[in-house]
Amino acid sequence: MTMGELLYLNGEWMPIREGHVSCEDRGFNFGDGVYEVVRVYGGQPFTMREHLERQVRSAAGLGFEIPLSVEQFEEVLRGLIERSGIEEALIYTQVTRGAAPRNHIFADDMTPTVMAFIRPAPPHPKVWRIEGAGALPCVDNRWNMCHLKTIALLPNILAKNAAHRAGFAEAFFHLEDGTVTEGSASNSYVIRGGEMWTAPLGPKILPGITRTQVMEVAREIGLTVHEETFTLTEAEDADEIIMSASNLELLPIVRLGERSIGKGKIGPVYRRLHEAYRELVRRRCGLAELVPL
Ligand SMILES: Cc1ncc(COP(=O)(O)O)c(C=O)c1O
Structure with a gap:
């Protein structure tokens, strides 16, 4: 074999x-x-x-x-x-x-x-952790049972491919009214004034396992976490945007479509959160150290 x-x-x-x-x-x-x-x-x-x-x-x-x-x-x-x-x-x-x-x-x-x-595990592009990544806003045209992780992924796949072809790492889903839901294969978070927002659980998002861990480490490092809706406009004006998934861990988003987010560079909250997340992984897996990404 x-x-x-x-x-x-x-x-x-x-x-x-x-x-x-x-x-x-x-x-x-x-x-x-x-x-x-x-x-x-x-x-x-x-x-x-x-x-x-x-x-x-x-x-x-x-x-x-x-x-x-x-x-x-x-x-x-x-x-x-x-x-x-x-x-x-x-x-x-x-x-x-x-x-x-x-x-x-x-x-x-x-x-x-x-x-x-x-x-x-396939390697991620190194540039994501050095310069940050981009996400492309896409209308979320999925169904009302996104909390179930089904293999019927066509809307996610089409959005992710549109994003990929335009040079973005992820699709940033929002409803027609601008409410941000999640990524095509990740959950999304915005940081503003040192606090964090992520979409509330419900039929419009997958309850990400990483999302739970991210919120746990965010609270550990003293961030206030809001599980509340936020809009695409609010995301565009955020200091930082982060996306998360089991395979991705945390991804710093420095471009949302044509717009730069914050200073257009990886922000301090992402760095602290990702470090804390990896420390949590290391501890839970009982390892002396993790292989660098
Ligand atoms: C639509 C969607 N949201 C969120 C996630 C993140 O989920 P998890 O953190 O459990 O990997 C995924 C992962 O594939 C996903 O497909």
Whole structure:
């Protein structure tokens, strides 16, 4: 088996390229499934339980049950780490409702397709942490169940690609009325006058696991955190903007579309927060030190 990546599919272990599922899997036909991405540091999965519990809630929101308990799924993830030997990794998990002759109506007794794979964590562009990154404002035209982490990601994908093609690291989602929601694959925060705002939980954003950690470290370092709506105009006038995701950690945004944010440079709050976040990761993973990004 090639070292460097590994797949678990419906109870079996194999190289990723050998994993096959039915062309009538509802994940393939309808995007009818849920997923998670877990970051592994020094061989230790960070916030694995939180991710797997959210996966259970996402599936429940779509009306199906994951056939593995959270504890059994944790064993699968530990198996991927141990068998692959990859220490700095991303684990992708996906559970779909399963395969059946194509029909919008689903049966209640389907057998879900369960998979998880591990790959080395891809490096981020170094420039993001040196000069900061840009985000492109995009109208958030997703649905009203964004709190479920489903594999039906087309609006996110189209926005992210539009941003990427225009030279931005992320899409910065806002509703038609200007209310900021989140990123295409991240949560967003603004800093103003030494305080932090992030969109409140609800059907318009994913309750990011990293978001919870970011708010925890923000409070630890003495920042006041508001889980309240804010607008695109307020974001444009912010001192700093930050985005977060398991894979990304924290990302400093210094450009929002054509506009510079703050002084157009990475700000002090991002630096303190990201350092505190990495310290939290190091501690929770029980590591002497983290591999630099
Ligand atoms: C739409 C969206 N929001 C937020 C996040 C961040 O979530 P987490 O911090 O749990 O990785 C993601 C991650 O993929 C996402 O896709």
